[in-house]
Amino acid sequence: xxxxxxxxAPPLKLIAPFFRYGVIFYLLSMMALLFFDPSFSYQQMEVAxxxxxxxxGFVMMVIFGAMAQLIPVVLEVGHVVVDVYYVxxxxxxxxxxxxxxxxxxxxxxxxxxxxxxxxxxxxxxxxNIATLKKxxxxxxxxxxxxxxxxxxxxxxxxxxxxxxxxxxxxxxxxALMLKAHVYAVLGGYVLLxxxxxxxxxxxxxxxxxxxxxxxxxxxFKLVVLGxxxxxxxxxxxxxxxxxxxxxxxxxxxxxxxxxxxxxxxLTVRKEVDVWAKSMIFAFGSLIFAMMAGMVYLLxxxxxxxxxxxxxxxxGFVxxxxxxxxxxxxxxxxxxERYAPLVGKEKVPMLHEMYSKxxxxxxxxxxxxxxxxxxxxxxxxxxxxFKAGGSFLFAGAIFLYITTKKMLAYGQ
Numbered sequence: 001x002x003x004x005x006x007x008x009a010p011p012l013k014l015i016a017p018f019f020r021y022g023v024i025f026y027l028l029s030m031m032a033l034l035f036f037d038p039s040f041s042y043q044q045m046e047v048a049x050x051x052x053x054x055x056x057g058f059v060m061m062v063i064f065g066a067m068a069q070l071i072p073v074v075l076e077v078g079h080v081v082v083d084v085y086y087v088x089x090x091x092x093x094x095x096x097x098x099x100x101x102x103x104x105x106x107x108x109x110x111x112x113x114x115x116x117x118x119x120x121x122x123x124x125x126x127x128n129i130a131t132l133k134k135x136x137x138x139x140x141x142x143x144x145x146x147x148x149x150x151x152x153x154x155x156x157x158x159x160x161x162x163x164x165x166x167x168x169x170x171x172x173x174x175a176l177m178l179k180a181h182v183y184a185v186l187g188g189y190v191l192l193x194x195x196x197x198x199x200x201x202x203x204x205x206x207x208x209x210x211x212x213x214x215x216x217x218x219x220f221k222l223v224v225l226g227x228x229x230x231x232x233x234x235x236x237x238x239x240x241x242x243x244x245x246x247x248x249x250x251x252x253x254x255x256x257x258x259x260x261x262x263x264x265x266l267t268v269r270k271e272v273d274v275w276a277k278s279m280i281f282a283f284g285s286l287i288f289a290m291m292a293g294m295v296y297l298l299x300x301x302x303x304x305x306x307x308x309x310x311x312x313x314x315g316f317v318x319x320x321x322x323x324x325x326x327x328x329x330x331x332x333x334x335x336e337r338y339a340p341l342v343g344k345e346k347v348p349m350l351h352e353m354y355s356k357x358x359x360x361x362x363x364x365x366x367x368x369x370x371x372x373x374x375x376x377x378x379x380x381x382x383x384x385f386k387a388g389g390s391f392l393f394a395g396a397i398f399l400y401i402t403t404k405k406m407l408a409y410g411q
Contacts, residue, residue: 010068010082012336016407017089018065019329023396023403025057025096026318030369030396033389038376040306043175049103054313055185056096056117062321063193064088064124066328071128071145074200075135084127091120099163114163121156125149140213140220144196147224151188154231155181179242180234186312187249188227194320195219195256202260205275205327206267215259222252246297253290257283273351274359278323281367285315292378306377314392315370322366322399326359329406337410353409358402365395 032050040047068085072078098113128149132142158181165172199216203209226248233241260283292308295301330353338347373388375381 010072010079010085012332014082014085015065015069015332018061018068018085019325019403020407021089021093022058022061022065023325023400025053025061027393027396027400029054029058030389030393033373033392034386036385036389038306038380038382038385039303043178045103045107049100052096052103053100055190056092056099059190059317059321060121061092061096062325063190064092066197066324067124067128067145067193069328069332070197070200071131074141075131075137077131077134079127080130080134081127084123088120088124091116091123095120102163110163114160118156118160121152125153140217141196141200144192144220147220148189148192148196151184151192151227151231155184155189158184173237176234176237180231183227183230183234183245187223187230190317191253192220192223192227194317195223198260198320201324201327202279203263205324206263208263208266208268211259211262211266213259215255215262219252219255219259222248222255224252226250226252243297246293250290250294253286257287274326274356274363275323277363277367278319278326281363281370282316282319282323285311285319285370288374289316303378303380307374310374310377311370314373319366319370322362325399325403326354326406329403330354330409333406333409348410354402354406358398358405362395362398362402365391365398369393369395 029050032053036046036050042048042051064085068079068082072082095113095116095118098109099117100113102108102110102113128145132145135142158177161172162174162177162181165174165177195216199213203211226245228245229248230242230245233239233243233245289308289311292304292311296304296308327350330350333353334348334350341347369388369391371388372384372391376383376385376388
């Protein structure tokens with residue numbers, strides 16, 4: 001397990017808005033699901049708009065906030081220019097809002113919103129790279145941050161090219177560029193970031209120590225190579241290259257799951273709280289998504305692709321993020337407001353800083369919604385899909401309420 005230090009942590013007022021607005025975007029994206037059908041194409045503007053609402057508004061917003069906090073404490077150096085996060089937040093928030101309006105209502109706004117998002121992400125990536133150069137540490141988490149930020153830059157550049165293509169400003173093969181864009185962002189940035197941070201966070205929260213890191217190292221190499229192969233294959237239009245990249249990424253993800261299994265076997269923490277439930281559900285969803293993805297490659301059935309993407313995004317990525325919010329936010333609030341009082345007066349325990357009942361209801365609605373929505377996509381059943389969306393929306397409401405209370409605790 002990688003050691004962390006709180007000495008270089010940025011202030012809560014810088015981090016909290018990323019979590020607050022990220023959860024609001026999540027609530028909006030779950031509400032928007034109620035207006036979609038279980039049969040669709042990823043090239044539809046409405047679907048592309050929802051994906052960007054979820055990925056940029058929720059996933060990227062929360063990851064950026066978490067990275068602002070975790071990168072300096074893992075690397076044991078302060079940010080080069082920590083105040084840029086006050087600029088990144090509005091660029092990402094306003095840019096995402098304009099992009100969604102462009103996808104759904106006014107297409108010309110797509111390019112302008114994309115430019116704001118591009119600017120915010122470039123600032124984020126280069127500030128991270130500059131901070132990495134300050135650190136003398138060289139470990140797997142550092143390597144994943146380097147590669148994930150590199151793929152993030154590729155992803156946002158290809159995404160901006162697609163936005164220009166939709167607006168008619170440039171002539172590109174949107175279908176191939178879309179594959180390069182999606183894989184660079186989801187596989188290159190999101191998956192690699194989760195892999196790197198989970199090597200620190202999951203052992204820390206589960207109290208697991210002294211485990212073999214060979215599987216995660218193999219996973220890192222294979223995913224980096226796989227994403228690069230898919231990206232190049234998509235740009236060149238070579239189907240065999242993309243297939244090879246998919247298989248390499250699949251193998252790398254299997255090694256990652258093996259690593260998590262090793263950590264789980266060593267954990268001494270027996271309490272099955274909302275974090276533990278979320279981790280179990282997330283990795284179960286990842287396994288199911290991989291199985292559905294392999295069936296899609298063999299059968300070319302669109303419903304299998306939709307199901308695989310659904311369980312990867314809503315089951316794995318979403319629950320990984322949500323579960324960790326119930327650990328990260330209480331710690332940040334406690335460190336900011338109560339750490340100076342230790343030894344002087346009674347301070348709350350971390351698990352006392354959020355409603356267990358509210359978190360449990362949130363998880364129940366969210367997990368049920370993922371399963372029902374996934375079945376709706378698999379069988380293209382509108383009733384099941386709408387039921388899943390309704391459960392997810394209810395879970396998002398409880399997530400918003402509990403997050404707001406956690407951030408306000410002790411004020």
